[in-house]
Amino acid sequence: MTSDAPKPEQGRPERLSEGDVLDHKPEGWWGDHGLIYRLFEFETYQAGMDFAVRVAELAEAQNHHPVITVMFKKVKITYSTHETDSFISGVTQLDLDGAEAVNSLFAVEGASTPYLKAPPPGAADQG
Numbered sequence: 001m002t003s004d005a006p007k008p009e010q011g012r013p014e015r016l017s018e019g020d021v022l023d024h025k026p027e028g029w030w031g032d033h034g035l036i037y038r039l040f041e042f043e044t045y046q047a048g049m050d051f052a053v054r055v056a057e058l059a060e061a062q063n064h065h066p067v068i069t070v071m072f073k074k075v076k077i078t079y080s081t082h083e084t085d086s087f088i089s090g091v092t093q094l095d096l097d098g099a100e101a102v103n104s105l106f107a108v109e110g111a112s113t114p115y116l117k118a119p120p121p122g123a124a125d126q127g
């Protein structure tokens with residue numbers, strides 16, 4: 001008897017379980033319902049917009065594109081993978097890699113752009 005369940009799509013990234021996402025999500029990111037996301041705060045609207053542009057450049061370089069929501073002095077970045085091995089969108093290693101890269105970008109920008117609000121000391125270990 002052959003199973004009629006769709007076979008994992010060859011060459012597409014594996015959709016991770018919720019548990020794997022929680023275990024491996026980068027510092028400061030939240031994960032649920034097939035998404036990971038983080039809210040970044042800035043001193044000005046323009047600083048947030050500048051950061052959003054840098055995230056877009058990163059996404060193009062990685063060919064992996066998050067949803068970028070620009071608000072007043074806040075930017076929300078949300079990653080999920082549309083084309084997974086299981087035919088439905090969800091979190092894959094590509095999203096974890098992207099989120100890690102966005103964290104590095106924020107850390108660097110924080111160092112060089114006075115308008116970015118660096119996380120308060122000790123905020124990192126609040127997950």
Ligand SMILES: C[C@H](O)[C@H](O)[C@H]1CNC2=NC(N)=NC(=O)C2=N1
Nearest residue numbers: 063064065066080081082083084
């Ligand atoms: C053809 C191109 O490589 C694909 O459409 C890429 C583009 N960027 C992407 N971004 C995201 N978030 N998920 C994808 O599955 C995806 N696929």
